[in-house]
Amino acid sequence: MSNQQLTHIDETGAARMVDVGEKPHTERVALAESFIRMQPATLALILSGGHKKGDVLAVARVAGIMAAKKTWDLIPMCHPLLLTKVAVTLTPDEQNHGIHILAECRLSGQTGVEMEALTAASVAALTLYDMCKAVDRGMVIEYTRLLEKHGGKTGSWVR
Amino acid sequence: MSNQQLTHIDETGAARMVDVGEKPHTERVALAESFIRMQPATLALILSGGHKKGDVLAVARVAGIMAAKKTWDLIPMCHPLLLTKVAVTLTPDEQNHGIHILAECRLSGQTGVEMEALTAASVAALTLYDMCKAVDRGMVIEYTRLLEKHGGKTGSWVR
Amino acid sequence: MSNQQLTHIDETGAARMVDVGEKPHTERVALAESFIRMQPATLALILSGGHKKGDVLAVARVAGIMAAKKTWDLIPMCHPLLLTKVAVTLTPDEQNHGIHILAECRLSGQTGVEMEALTAASVAALTLYDMCKAVDRGMVIEYTRLLEKHGGKTGSWVR
Amino acid sequence: MSNQQLTHIDETGAARMVDVGEKPHTERVALAESFIRMQPATLALILSGGHKKGDVLAVARVAGIMAAKKTWDLIPMCHPLLLTKVAVTLTPDEQNHGIHILAECRLSGQTGVEMEALTAASVAALTLYDMCKAVDRGMVIEYTRLLEKHGGKTGSWVR
Amino acid sequence: MSNQQLTHIDETGAARMVDVGEKPHTERVALAESFIRMQPATLALILSGGHKKGDVLAVARVAGIMAAKKTWDLIPMCHPLLLTKVAVTLTPDEQNHGIHILAECRLSGQTGVEMEALTAASVAALTLYDMCKAVDRGMVIEYTRLLEKHGGKTGSWVR
Amino acid sequence: MSNQQLTHIDETGAARMVDVGEKPHTERVALAESFIRMQPATLALILSGGHKKGDVLAVARVAGIMAAKKTWDLIPMCHPLLLTKVAVTLTPDEQNHGIHILAECRLSGQTGVEMEALTAASVAALTLYDMCKAVDRGMVIEYTRLLEKHGGKTGSWVR
Numbered sequence: 036m037s038n039q040q041l042t043h044i045d046e047t048g049a050a051r052m053v054d055v056g057e058k059p060h061t062e063r064v065a066l067a068e069s070f071i072r073m074q075p076a077t078l079a080l081i082l083s084g085g086h087k088k089g090d091v092l093a094v095a096r097v098a099g100i101m102a103a104k105k106t107w108d109l110i111p112m113c114h115p116l117l118l119t120k121v122a123v124t125l126t127p128d129e130q131n132h133g134i135h136i137l138a139e140c141r142l143s144g145q146t147g148v149e150m151e152a153l154t155a156a157s158v159a160a161l162t163l164y165d166m167c168k169a170v171d172r173g174m175v176i177e178y179t180r181l182l183e184k185h186g187g188k189t190g191s192w193v194r
Numbered sequence: 195m196s197n198q199q200l201t202h203i204d205e206t207g208a209a210r211m212v213d214v215g216e217k218p219h220t221e222r223v224a225l226a227e228s229f230i231r232m233q234p235a236t237l238a239l240i241l242s243g244g245h246k247k248g249d250v251l252a253v254a255r256v257a258g259i260m261a262a263k264k265t266w267d268l269i270p271m272c273h274p275l276l277l278t279k280v281a282v283t284l285t286p287d288e289q290n291h292g293i294h295i296l297a298e299c300r301l302s303g304q305t306g307v308e309m310e311a312l313t314a315a316s317v318a319a320l321t322l323y324d325m326c327k328a329v330d331r332g333m334v335i336e337y338t339r340l341l342e343k344h345g346g347k348t349g350s351w352v353r
Numbered sequence: 354m355s356n357q358q359l360t361h362i363d364e365t366g367a368a369r370m371v372d373v374g375e376k377p378h379t380e381r382v383a384l385a386e387s388f389i390r391m392q393p394a395t396l397a398l399i400l401s402g403g404h405k406k407g408d409v410l411a412v413a414r415v416a417g418i419m420a421a422k423k424t425w426d427l428i429p430m431c432h433p434l435l436l437t438k439v440a441v442t443l444t445p446d447e448q449n450h451g452i453h454i455l456a457e458c459r460l461s462g463q464t465g466v467e468m469e470a471l472t473a474a475s476v477a478a479l480t481l482y483d484m485c486k487a488v489d490r491g492m493v494i495e496y497t498r499l500l501e502k503h504g505g506k507t508g509s510w511v512r
Numbered sequence: 513m514s515n516q517q518l519t520h521i522d523e524t525g526a527a528r529m530v531d532v533g534e535k536p537h538t539e540r541v542a543l544a545e546s547f548i549r550m551q552p553a554t555l556a557l558i559l560s561g562g563h564k565k566g567d568v569l570a571v572a573r574v575a576g577i578m579a580a581k582k583t584w585d586l587i588p589m590c591h592p593l594l595l596t597k598v599a600v601t602l603t604p605d606e607q608n609h610g611i612h613i614l615a616e617c618r619l620s621g622q623t624g625v626e627m628e629a630l631t632a633a634s635v636a637a638l639t640l641y642d643m644c645k646a647v648d649r650g651m652v653i654e655y656t657r658l659l660e661k662h663g664g665k666t667g668s669w670v671r
Numbered sequence: 672m673s674n675q676q677l678t679h680i681d682e683t684g685a686a687r688m689v690d691v692g693e694k695p696h697t698e699r700v701a702l703a704e705s706f707i708r709m710q711p712a713t714l715a716l717i718l719s720g721g722h723k724k725g726d727v728l729a730v731a732r733v734a735g736i737m738a739a740k741k742t743w744d745l746i747p748m749c750h751p752l753l754l755t756k757v758a759v760t761l762t763p764d765e766q767n768h769g770i771h772i773l774a775e776c777r778l779s780g781q782t783g784v785e786m787e788a789l790t791a792a793s794v795a796a797l798t799l800y801d802m803c804k805a806v807d808r809g810m811v812i813e814y815t816r817l818l819e820k821h822g823g824k825t826g827s828w829v830r
Numbered sequence: 831m832s833n834q835q836l837t838h839i840d841e842t843g844a845a846r847m848v849d850v851g852e853k854p855h856t857e858r859v860a861l862a863e864s865f866i867r868m869q870p871a872t873l874a875l876i877l878s879g880g881h882k883k884g885d886v887l888a889v890a891r892v893a894g895i896m897a898a899k900k901t902w903d904l905i906p907m908c909h910p911l912l913l914t915k916v917a918v919t920l921t922p923d924e925q926n927h928g929i930h931i932l933a934e935c936r937l938s939g940q941t942g943v944e945m946e947a948l949t950a951a952s953v954a955a956l957t958l959y960d961m962c963k964a965v966d967r968g969m970v971i972e973y974t975r976l977l978e979k980h981g982g983k984t985g986s987w988v989r
Contacts, residue, residue: 041250042328045917048248050888052895054915056857056936062374080200090209091200093368093570095330097429098270100370104425104433105268107899109317110255110324111892115899115912117433119463120372122363141374145914149331152322157316158268160338165269165309170199172308172340172351179319179335192331200647204599209570211577213597215539215618221692252888254684254746259688260896263743263751266581270574274581276751278781279690281681300692304596359557359568360646368567380851398518408527409518409625410844411729415906416588418847422902422910423586427635428642435910436851437940440840446535459851467649468642475634476586483587483627487519490626490669494656497637499649508651522758527729529736531756533698533777584740588733592740592753622755677875677886678964686885716836726845731861734906744959745900745953747893755925786960793952794904796974801905801945805837808944808987812974815955817967828967
């Protein structure tokens with residue numbers, strides 16, 4: 036692999052926001068996931084209240100959506116872009132004692148939206164940690180990873 | 195466990211930024227860690243260039259530090275606070291094919307800095323993903339978790 | 354009315370940033386207004402100084418324009434967009450003891466700019482409150498509302 | 513009233529962020545309210561779904577809380593400050609066809625939190641507008657105003 | 672000079688936000704200046720309109736004040752802090768064909784406010800460039816520098 | 831020159847974000863430069879450490895790139911836009927005792943990117959000041975200016 040394969044690094048080793056001006060505008064979509072493991076009692080606490088506890092999941096969902104829009108301001112070499120869709124789905128998993136987070140981002144543009152989906156999933160997970168840390172400081176965000184992406188020169192990628 | 199144990203949720207189930215006005219000002223410190231696993235060739239690419247590649251790690255370090263300062267704007271119920279120290283240490287782990295991230299945050303104040311340390315570690319990991327994704331889209335952030343925290347009413351917690 | 358009419362809520366009741374990727378790019382414009390009522394003496398104070406007091410209105414105008422650009426970061430389900438024009442007009446109304454705010458936003462894109470115009474008007478009004486609150490804490494922002502919008506699938510709407 | 517009573521304007525008419533360095537640190541609290549009027553059918557739509565619609569109110573609540581923390585970045589002459597509490601309460605009012613918003617902010621510091629409470633109420637109202645505008649573009653934010661504030665040199669003020 | 676004198680760089684050469692937790696809280700003040708040179712006709716254009724042109728200077732003043740509050744978000748290793756005063760003074764200099772900018776920042780805290788004053792002066796100068804660039808693209812920001820600072824362990828420094 | 835030549839000021843003297851909706855989408859590029867002069871010993875300190883000191887330049891580079899993306903939020907009348915490339919090149923100049931900063935911004939759009947390039951250069955220079963101020967408070971940013979711009983109705987401009 037040559038030096039140039041790290042596209043954000045130029046031939047002198049300096050970071051740059053790579054030029055995407057020549058790339059075509061195509062439909063882009065990315066799906067990312069994260070999982071936060073917790074004590075069974077913590078999960079029960081989130082779920083037991085029924086709609087009264089709805090805000091825990093709602094707050095994490097909103098945080099993930101808003102974070103996707105801030106990705107360009109968090110990840111130094113990310114391009115600003117115009118997301119046309121962001122959805123964050125939170126699924127309690129009682130068997131594995133945790134909450135699964137799925138983030139989907141879409142746009143039509145010159146750059147992919149993998150970072151936006153990964154950022155949405157990460158921040159939703161961090162928000163769940165924040166909402167529950169008073170009762171369970173040992174929660175772990177067990178993985179954050181890209182599931183699939185479509186569009187752009189490199190086409191589709193599926194884990 | 196009672197409803198009240200989720201401190202960010204009031205008795206009606208609504209989210210709120212909990213009142214910390216009565217809490218004492220104490221020295222707070224938190225350490226969090228994250229690990230991003232990648233292809234051996236990807237890690238070699240980051241490390242092979244010597245100082246020329248230094249920017250990959252430097253960019254991730256800067257991104258993590260800057261993200262710690264934005265935590266209040268990312269995590270909805272987090273309080274604004276005045277961090278007195280943020281350090282992000284990146285350690286390549288050739289045996290496990292990845293980079294280990296350690297984030298430390300400190301302040302003297304009324305709220306803990308666990309979320310700041312976790313956010314710094316997460317965003318540093320996401321930045322590494324962004325810098326290398328052109329060559330290795332399958333990288334996984336394998337865990338993000340609190341290592342220890344000190345200060346405040348609940349005192350010390352060590353994993 | 355069906356559940357689906359609240360476009361930012363999906364069929365499970367969860368909030369999402371709705372997909373606008375299929376919408377055509379059209380010219381969009383929105384006008385919104387707000388009115389802040391104050392003591393006659395407060396209004397006189399703003400107006401009496403002639404150009405020396407010009408900064409009160411200038412600061413509110415700048416604040417409204419800058420806020421329009423931040424709408425995507427304030428309103429959780431708003432899409433990021435590329436405003437091509439923002440203008441905020443402040444008109445003292447000595448008869449009704451207040452200042453009328455008119456905000457106009459424009460772009461060519463896939464989403465409307467109603468929220469941007471409403472946000473500009475609201476923040477300009479809040480800024481006037483801030484500039485004058487030391488002499489008149491009882492000021493009231495009496496209304497904030499859309500006046501008209503044009504463009505997009507639903508076409509024109511005029512109050 | 514003299515020129516100097518507009519504290520954010522200096523003797524030449526120029527805006528400035530006034531020096532609060534000499535002010536004592538005191539407990540501050542402010543309550544602000546806003547009311548958004550809508551079609552009865554719109555309110556019914558928000559309320560009919562039971563917990564499934566909970567996200568409309570939850571998103572507005574989160575938006576208000578997050579906006580309070582951004583007040584220093586929205587209102588040009590506001591000081592940065594460390595809010596210790598933000599709560600936003602949304603109460604559907606079926607008689608008056610709308611939703612009442614109550615925002616409470618607290619801190620111990622050198623400046624009041626009136627602007628933070630007013631900003632929280634305004635942005636929560638704007639978010640409700642955004643969530644429902646597809647079915648009811650004519651909604652009006654009928655008033656936004658301070659209800660009471662306590663602390664600081666001027667002490668308590670109650671509408 | 673030893674390696675350690677660059678306080679933001681640790682012994683391994685890595686950047687960090689240095690720990691100021693042990694520093695005493697003292698009164699801090701910093702003054703910075705900048706000068707933007709332009710065509711005589713450009714300066715005349717700004718000044719000729721009397722109060723009607725007041726907005727050029729007012730917008731630059733507001734931009735400088737708001738930028739001071741964002742310094743922590745612009746300069747990676749800067750600490751967040753609570754400015755108690757920001758003032759930006761713009762003085763047209765017809766002899767030297769330009770506008771002189773003086774920025775003053777104050778707080779009581781553990782870190783100095785030099786960067787805040789320099790950032791305020793820089794952004795005010797950039798804003799003047801933006802407001803006038805359509806008629807004079809060759810304007811030059813001729814210098815930006817610290818004039819004096821007081822407070823903290825190193826005490827006073829005057830150019 | 832007529833009043834209208836200051837495009838961000840309307841016929842009443844009020845600031846506005848000028849309408850660019852009618853402008854064509856063209857390729858835009860801008861180059862700006864800045865120079866920060868320092869003590870010879872300060873420059874030696876930055877350069878002496880070899881790769882270990884690499885972070886000083888890397889942090890300034892990252893700060894400049896990130897600031898370019900925030901230009902719309904710093905300069906009140908700037909339009910939001912979608913930068914396709916940002917590069918910041920730092921060149922130590924031992925003869926003149928300082929570091930030269932060159933910033934390049936590109937996009938295809940309706941507005942030029944001069945302000946983005948100037949902002950990137952300014953913030954990179956400010957960051958160098960911040961990293962070295964503990965050893966050399968007298969550093970001066972000696973000039974910040976546009977070098978060239980291409981694209982748009984006014985075509986090319988070269989200093």
